[in-house]
Amino acid sequence: MAERPLSRIREFKIEDIDEILDIEQQAFPKTSYSKEVFLNYAKNFADTFVVVEIGRNVVGYIIFDMGGHIHSTAVKPTYRRKGFGKMLFMHALKYAKTKLWLEVRSKNSPAIEFYKRLGMIIVGRIPNYYETDDALVMVFGQKENRSNLDS
Numbered sequence: 001m002a003e004r005p006l007s008r009i010r011e012f013k014i015e016d017i018d019e020i021l022d023i024e025q026q027a028f029p030k031t032s033y034s035k036e037v038f039l040n041y042a043k044n045f046a047d048t049f050v051v052v053e054i055g056r057n058v059v060g061y062i063i064f065d066m067g068g069h070i071h072s073t074a075v076k077p078t079y080r081r082k083g084f085g086k087m088l089f090m091h092a093l094k095y096a097k098t099k100l101w102l103e104v105r106s107k108n109s110p111a112i113e114f115y116k117r118l119g120m121i122i123v124g125r126i127p128n129y130y131e132t133d134d135a136l137v138m139v140f141g142q143k144e145n146r147s148n149l150d151s
């Protein structure tokens, strides 16, 4: 049986930019961040723009800040439902040492289900936050929700 290659989380490096843009394009085809946006994040969020890699392949990323705001996260389609999204989320939770929160498109049901599975709860709605959609504000931090991360 083939062994599953080791995965690890590390800080973004400039050499990752093409893979990140590829993941971004596949995750958000109509609203992808540009190269400039990612390079700006790399400059201003050097410790908290991290990627997960398998061997030498970057398969996902998360950008958060020390206030616990998740700015963006995505996993390559062929690597989804294997726990990498959760791994990145757990890294942010440990590193930021605070509650986590984010805005998510109200029509992005897969992501909302993912965040709910991790124990996030919807605490608000911002009408027309995106050009064609409302944002839901989701928060993680209540002790009773942390048990979701054990399974």
Ligand SMILES: CC(C)(COP(=O)(O)OP(=O)(O)OC[C@H]1O[C@@H](n2cnc3c(N)ncnc32)[C@H](O)[C@@H]1OP(=O)(O)O)[C@@H](O)C(=O)NCCC(=O)NCCS
Binding pocket: 027, 028, 072, 073, 074, 075, 076, 079, 080, 081, 082, 083, 084, 085, 086, 087, 102, 103, 104, 105, 108, 109, 110, 111, 113, 114, 115, 117, 118
């Ligand atoms: C959301 C996203 C990052 C999740 O990454 P992932 O690596 O697939 O997530 P995980 O494998 O860690 O999922 C953990 C659990 O969350 C839930 N979950 C994940 N994706 C789900 C989906 N599409 N539908 C329903 N539940 C889902 C499941 O319970 C899953 O556990 P299981 O596979 O054992 O059932 C990924 O789907 C993605 O990149 N989406 C496009 C970008 C995006 O929408 N980002 C969020 C913007 S705010």
